[in-house]
Amino acid sequence: ASRPAMLQSLGRKLFLPHRKSGSELLSRYYAADQELVRVAQQIKRLDADKQQDRVSELIGELKECQQRVMKLMLELMNELIPDRRHPKDFRMKFPDEVVQEGLEGQLWYASECLAAGSSILYREVEAESIRPLAIQVTREGEKTRRLLRDEASRSYFGAEPRANRRLLDQLALFDRILAEFELSYVSAMVPVKTMTEMDQLQEVAVLFSETAAWALAGGHIRRDDIDECEPTLMIVLPRLAVLHGLLVHPDGPLSTKDRPASKLCPLFRAFHSHLDRVRSFLGKLKQSDRDRLVRRLCLTESGDATDAEADVDADADRVAGLFKVIAGVADQIQSNYAWELRYLLRCVYNLHCSEAVDEAAASAAAATATLAVEEGLDAFDWQVTDSVQSASTSMVTAAATGAEASAVEPPAWVPDSASDVCTNRRCGQAFTITRRRHHCRACGGLFCSACTRARRALPVLGFDSPVRLCDACCVSAAAVNENNGDRA
Structure with a gap:
């Protein structure tokens, strides 16, 4: 290459700004970080008392910029330190509405607010307890951003980010501190299950899975119902699980024998006496009556757990009385423990969904990705x-x-x-x-x-x-x- 061409190439590297359309993660991160810096500087220059509307608008932009920066930081962590990512198994204890895309960006903004002296409404004590961790998140986050900016500049000249041990260690440190703050902050904001409660919920998940296998084998539900996530399963499967747990698993999660209500899974704790009575009556039913009860439970009629004693004691139709109690207990779970029920049904869908459905979805996704690459x-x-x-x-x-x-x-x-x-x-x-x-x-x-x-x-x-x-x-x-x- 000629000398003028070499100088022209070097000039482009030195003086042309990074473009947002760059394909490299570091260059995209640099552009997003510069945008975040620009918005933050605009907020600092405004008078919050006189320009409240403009400040609110810029704060919204700031949150969006933080989301983009954090998303790219997480992608860089997955790329550079995949084996050093901090485990986040604790997320299984969080409600569904908490765990979503962009959670880390919202946590970053919350940590900055707490570090600046803000508090959490109605949770002042919890805010004070996690404030030191929020300050640490903010401090380590700034260090990580600075190192990533420097590395983005070095990468223009062929530097390999994996060789920068200081950057890799800082990414791992920030990932760990952010995970610790996530657990502390979410625990302060919403109810988080204990390990005992999660173990009990796992036992109920096993019961639901075994119930689904039994119902499929008996023809009470169809494979298509699971493959298509049929909404009626939200009603039918909990009812069959109560029946199956009382009949087949005397020492399972629904067992009331020598077990006080406080030891039951929270889903069934309020129905301890009802479950005990239903178990005793189920043992007296003929097989034909049990089959009739199963068929009724597969319908979507509503039950009433509050009428347990009156209905079960009625000799005219014991099956109808048992149906009302079992359906009432299961329907109360759907009303009062929606997140837990979604978790249980998700376990059933993941375990019992046809492989053909999974392969078809994977094939469709692969075909879409291949088409995008080819075009x-x-x-x-x-x-x-x-x-x-x-x-x-x-x-x-x-x-x-x-x-x-x-x-x-x-x-x-x-x-x-x-x-x-x-x-x-x-x-x-x-x-x-x-x-x-x-x-x-x-x-x-x-x-x-x-x-x-x-x-x-x-x-x-x-x-x-x-x-x-x-x-x-x-x-x-x-x-x-x-x-x-x-x-x-």
Whole structure:
């Protein structure tokens, strides 16, 4: 190469700024970090008393910038120190609404607020106890950011980040401290289960899994119900689990023999006396009556655990009385322990879902990824509005031409990690602990709950029952249904 060309190349490296479209993690991190610094400096220059609206707007931007920076920091940790990541098994004790994408970014913002002297409303004592840890998170986070910025500059000249031992150690330290703060902060904000409670819940999960296997073998539920996550399983499976636990597992998690109510799993603690009475009556039932009871429990009628004594003691129809009590206990679990029930059902789905369904989902994801690579697409360059338009056009075209439902395949879902905000252009709100992600079944895009309130059937895509749709796809689905009605 000529000398002028070499000088020109060196000049580009020295003087051209980092571009946000860079493919390297470090260059993308540098751009995101610079954006965060810019927003933070703007906030410092404003008068909070005179420009409250502008400050609030910039704080929202600051949170979004922190989310992006933290997301890239976590990706760098996975890339550079995959074997030194701090375990987060404690998350299984958290409620579902807490564990979500972007949690670390929210924790980072919370740590800065606590480190600056803020407190947690109605939890002042807890705030004081975790404030030293919050200060440590803020301090180590700044060190990590500084080292990553320096490493991003060095990487332009071919430096290998894995050779920077100081950076790797700092990433591991920050990961550990952030995990410790996460456990302490979440424990202060929401109820977190103890190890004893988790062990008891695991025993109930085993009971639910064995109940599902027994119900599948007996034909009480279908394999398709599990594969398709049929909503009726939320009613039927807990009822069958109560019956199965009382009949088949005398020493299992529902055992009341020589066990006080305080030793039972919290899900069944309030029904100790009811379970004890039901167990005694079940032993007196004939096999034909047990079969009749199972068939009734597979229906979706409601029960009443409060009428246990009156109904079970009635000799006219003991099966009906047992049904009311068992169904009442199971239905109370659904009402009072929604998170625990979701956890139990998720265990059942993961263990008993057909391998064909898993392989089909994996094949579809692989095909989508391969297509993106072949076409030179950026995996993170999601264009949901184009997907909405494409899916809507496909539905309307299929309905207008009288195509079969199988002619249009449901689109692949946009990954949860692809967006931190609602992809409805008129909304654009950031996802948080309370504003969660939802997928439109028609276009596969990511939206908040406010933008996916519509429910419509999509026979063209194979959904005969109403499913969640975004606003744009709801309009298209209405046109499809109207078109089908006109042809009929």
